[in-house]
Structures are given as C-alpha cells and as structure tokens.
Amino acid sequence: MHHFSRVRDFVVELDQARGPGAVYWGGEVLSGQVVLDVAKGLKVRALAVCARGLATAHWLESKNIGMNTVYSDYTAFETYLRRRQHLIRDNGDITVLQAGRHEFPFTFQLPETLATSFEGKHGSIRYWIKAKLHRPWASAKRAKKEFTVIEPIDINTPALLAPQAGAKEKLARAWYCNRGLVSVSAKIDRKGYTPGEVIPIFAEIDNCTTRTVVPKAAIIQTQTFIARGTKKQKKSVVASIVGDSIAAGKREVWHGRALKIPPVGPSILQCRVIHVEYALKVCIDIPGTSKLFLELPLVIGTIPLHPFGSRTSSISSQYSVNIDWLRLGIPEQPEAPPDYSSVASSEGCIEALAPPCQDVPSNALEGSFFAYIQEFRFRPPPLYSEVDPNPPSESNSRPRCMTC
Known part of the structure; x- marks a missing residue:
C-alpha cells in the first residue's frame, strides 16, 4: 500500500x-x-x-x-x-x-x-x-x-455502384387449395450505401390471389461468428417500412419508396472470425400461407458517394461522422427477423425498373420531393439509340412542316 x-x-x-x-x-x-x-x-x-x-x-x-x-x-x-x-x-x-x-x-x-x-x-x-x-x-x-x-469501405467502386434487382413469386395455398399467385419484383439504385442515406425502392407487387396481402421492406443485419468450423448467427431488423394493403387481383407499384438507413456499423467482410452483412428484404405477408421474401444484398460503407467524382477531400474528413453505433446495440424488434429457410427460389432477375415518369402524381413519391431529386439528379443520361423506344401512335402522328 x-x-x-x-x-x-x-x-x-x-x-x-x-x-x-x-x-x-x-x-x-x-x-x-x-x-x-x-x-x-x-x-x-x-x-x-x-x-x-x-x-x-x-x-x-x-x-x-x-x-x-x-x-x-x-x-x-x-x-x-x-x-x-x-x-x-x-x-x-x-x-x-x-x-x-x-x-x-x-x-x-x-x-x-x-x-x-x-x-x-x-x-x-x-x-x-x-x-x-x-x-x-x-x-x-x-x-x-x-x-x-474504422476500415475504409469506399462505395464509389463499380461493384458497389451496380444496381441490384430480383424477382420472386409464390403460390398461395390453403387447405390444399390453390388460392392464386403472388409475385414481386424489386430494384435498388446501387449496392453500396452509407448510414443516413435513403434507399429508394422500386417494386411491383401483383396480387393474383383471393386474399388481401401486405408488402413490407426491411434492412436486415446478419452477424456471423466463426469458430472451430462452426458458425453462430444473429439477425436483426435495423429499419423497416410497411406498404399499403393490396386487395385481391390488384397491383401495387413503389416509385422509389424511401427507406432510411439508421446509424448502424459498416459491413465487416474480411475478418476470419466475425462477419457483419446487410440485405434489403422485401416481404409480402400472405394470409393463410408462408410469406414471400425477396432479398437484395447491401454493403454499408464508410466513404460516401461522390456525385461529381471529386476525391479532393481527405480521408480523415470522411470519418468525422457520428460513431455512436460502436457502443449502441441494435434495438430488438418485437417481431423476429424472417426465417431465411423459407425464401422462395428465384425464377430470374427482372429488367431494371425505370424511375417514375413526369406524369406520376406527386403523392406517389415517398418522402420529400427534393430528397428524391437529389438521389437521382446525378444519374448518367440514357444510352443513345437510333430507334425511338416510345414511337408515337398513328392516331397522334402529324406531318411536320419542312419549310421551317
């Protein structure tokens, strides 16, 4: 002493x-x-x-x-x-x-x-x-x-800037009777995002059943622990949204429905004993049968998107962000994450869903209109084509004046 x-x-x-x-x-x-x-x-x-x-x-x-x-x-x-x-x-x-x-x-x-x-x-x-x-x-x-x-994960790479799309369908059954088919196709603009960004979800849900179905979307975090050739996993729902009910025989279209990423930790992919992975899961709740799931991979990065391709900012400035996620656990949701074993087999990927046209009513856009414009204002122009992808109909076509 x-x-x-x-x-x-x-x-x-x-x-x-x-x-x-x-x-x-x-x-x-x-x-x-x-x-x-x-x-x-x-x-x-x-x-x-x-x-x-x-x-x-x-x-x-x-x-x-x-x-x-x-x-x-x-x-x-x-x-x-x-x-x-x-x-x-x-x-x-x-x-x-x-x-x-x-x-x-x-x-x-x-x-x-x-x-x-x-x-x-x-x-x-x-x-x-x-x-x-x-x-x-x-x-x-x-x-x-x-x-x-923090391990730098730059989302400004071709792999993380590539759009992600998929499609799934499921036959609804009740008491061995065919109740119709439910199909969903979804697309997101890219694979890599950073905390605080909004993911615009483009999706089409066709309800050909006799029941009303409810679409949902969620960001799933999967923690995988590896030891002695054995894996232990923990799944958590870190953010979710619920869409409007879709009546029997109806179709629902999401024109960039917004899902904001909370302050979660970045993906950990290179560690040999711990992996942290993310996915966007679109779920269709079908009464009387198991749910339909469509999963799109996500990578949560640390270096945000550079719209103008400018890399003048220093790496240290990229880390001047709120890192409370390092000490705060992800809150548990009342409902357990979906069971991954029930994911239906995919018939193939869908074609890219285009952003909404100008004639889409304003109430179809989720969240702030200016936030939506900001998300897509830096997209490259469409590829040039000699063939008009939207030719005018014969009834609306009128001869042009050649004297001008």
Missing part, C-alpha cells in the same frame, strides 16, 4: 489534437503519452506500453447426454495489432522519479489492414493501448485506453 500511495495518477492519453471521439484507420500513426503523477520519489524498474487489436468469437453450446448436460466451448481469435515499446527499459538499474507529473510519449505505426471496431452478442473486435509500470518489490501497475478503428 505504501508504493501505491506514491502514485497519484497513472493513465494513457491519446493525441489530444484528434479530440475525444477520434477514429483511426489502417496505416495511420497513433501517438499519445503515458502520464505518471508521483506524490513522492518513486523507484521504477521499467515502463512499457503495448498496442493491441484482437477479434474474438466465443459461445457455449449445450447438449444433454443422459442425465448430464455437456457444454462445448467455441472460441476463435484473429490478431490485427501487436506492438510493444519500452519507455523505461529494464536494464538492471533502478530509475528514481521525483515528485510531480511525468509524461512519456509513444508512437505506433498501425498496420495497413485493420477491421472495424465491433461489439456483438458472441464476439467483438477491440483495439487498446496498455501501459505497465514495474517497480521493485511491488506488484505491477497497469493503465488501459481503448480506441476506435
């Missing part, structure tokens, strides 16, 4: 210029200092600081064997960062620190590839700086400081 009373404060501080909510990424230099406030002269044998980054997956599974319950432990690790630096080297001599505040700066070069920080039900990806003070004839004293890492 005598030795502990001599140390008034022992903490790890990161670069103050970065601010309290600083975010780091691969390849960057991480700097800071170990602060040691001493009340009286303190003998020190060594002072070391280490930087660690670790992905961990862990869960238990139970199995009943007779009257006993046997538990199987599933654990896996992947190390992203393991660096060490000696601030006071242990060379056999004793260093005496006088009373007062002492600062020991350190610097670490982060590896180029680091996975995004993550906290999940069966695993985590964490980064931290840990300092260890060794004194003669006393137990070591430790200080720890966690920091946040």
Whole structure:
C-alpha cells in the first residue's frame, strides 16, 4: 500500500489534437503519452506500453447426454495489432522519479489492414493501448485506453455502384387449395450505401390471389461468428417500412419508396472470425400461407458517394461522422427477423425498373420531393439509340412542316 500511495495518477492519453471521439484507420500513426503523477520519489524498474487489436468469437453450446448436460466451448481469435515499446527499459538499474507529473510519449505505426471496431452478442473486435509500470518489490501497475478503428469501405467502386434487382413469386395455398399467385419484383439504385442515406425502392407487387396481402421492406443485419468450423448467427431488423394493403387481383407499384438507413456499423467482410452483412428484404405477408421474401444484398460503407467524382477531400474528413453505433446495440424488434429457410427460389432477375415518369402524381413519391431529386439528379443520361423506344401512335402522328 505504501508504493501505491506514491502514485497519484497513472493513465494513457491519446493525441489530444484528434479530440475525444477520434477514429483511426489502417496505416495511420497513433501517438499519445503515458502520464505518471508521483506524490513522492518513486523507484521504477521499467515502463512499457503495448498496442493491441484482437477479434474474438466465443459461445457455449449445450447438449444433454443422459442425465448430464455437456457444454462445448467455441472460441476463435484473429490478431490485427501487436506492438510493444519500452519507455523505461529494464536494464538492471533502478530509475528514481521525483515528485510531480511525468509524461512519456509513444508512437505506433498501425498496420495497413485493420477491421472495424465491433461489439456483438458472441464476439467483438477491440483495439487498446496498455501501459505497465514495474517497480521493485511491488506488484505491477497497469493503465488501459481503448480506441476506435474504422476500415475504409469506399462505395464509389463499380461493384458497389451496380444496381441490384430480383424477382420472386409464390403460390398461395390453403387447405390444399390453390388460392392464386403472388409475385414481386424489386430494384435498388446501387449496392453500396452509407448510414443516413435513403434507399429508394422500386417494386411491383401483383396480387393474383383471393386474399388481401401486405408488402413490407426491411434492412436486415446478419452477424456471423466463426469458430472451430462452426458458425453462430444473429439477425436483426435495423429499419423497416410497411406498404399499403393490396386487395385481391390488384397491383401495387413503389416509385422509389424511401427507406432510411439508421446509424448502424459498416459491413465487416474480411475478418476470419466475425462477419457483419446487410440485405434489403422485401416481404409480402400472405394470409393463410408462408410469406414471400425477396432479398437484395447491401454493403454499408464508410466513404460516401461522390456525385461529381471529386476525391479532393481527405480521408480523415470522411470519418468525422457520428460513431455512436460502436457502443449502441441494435434495438430488438418485437417481431423476429424472417426465417431465411423459407425464401422462395428465384425464377430470374427482372429488367431494371425505370424511375417514375413526369406524369406520376406527386403523392406517389415517398418522402420529400427534393430528397428524391437529389438521389437521382446525378444519374448518367440514357444510352443513345437510333430507334425511338416510345414511337408515337398513328392516331397522334402529324406531318411536320419542312419549310421551317
């Protein structure tokens, strides 16, 4: 206790210029200092600081064997960062620190590839700086400081800018009787989005049954934990919308119905023990039979869309965003996510659904009209064609004056 009373404060501080909510990424230099406030002269044998980054997956599974319950432990690790630096080297001599505040700066070069920080039900990806003070004839004293890492995912790539489309149909049955066919086709403008963006959903739902059906759309997050060749998954609904009921024999068209992405964490695709994936799922609730599901893949990125192709902004400015998602879990919804085993087989992809024409009534657009225009104002013009895709009808065609 005598030795502990001599140390008034022992903490790890990161670069103050970065601010309290600083975010780091691969390849960057991480700097800071170990602060040691001493009340009286303190003998020190060594002072070391280490930087660690670790992905961990862990869960238990139970199995009943007779009257006993046997538990199987599933654990896996992947190390992203393991660096060490000696601030006071242990060379056999004793260093005496006088009373007062002492600062020991350190610097670490982060590896180029680091996975995004993550906290999940069966695993985590964490980064931290840990300092260890060794004194003669006393137990070591430790200080720890966690920091946040984001893996850059630029959605301005051909793969993430490609439109996503699909179609599904399902035969509604009740008491072995055919109640008709329900079909859905849907398209989204691209695969990659960032939190806070609005996904315009273009869809056509044909209800050829004798029942009223209800269309829904949701963003599904799937956390996959991998250990010992076994996977453990957790699915959550992070955002959803409900469409209008579709009467029997009617068709419903979504002209860019808006679904906003909440502040969720980005996709994690390259980690060997933890994956975080997203999908847009369109669901048709059919009374008396199982639901019809259509799933389109999504990637939640960290570098937003550059409409003009400008890349002048620095990478660091791309990370000046709200990262509360790192500490906040996704709220559980009252209704469990859909069962993926009930997804119907696809007959093939549909042709791209065009944006609504100018004669679409204003109430057909979901959300703000200006937000809709902003989303599509930077689309490229249609491909040139010698053939008019919309030729005038014979009744409306009139001869043109050639004297002008």
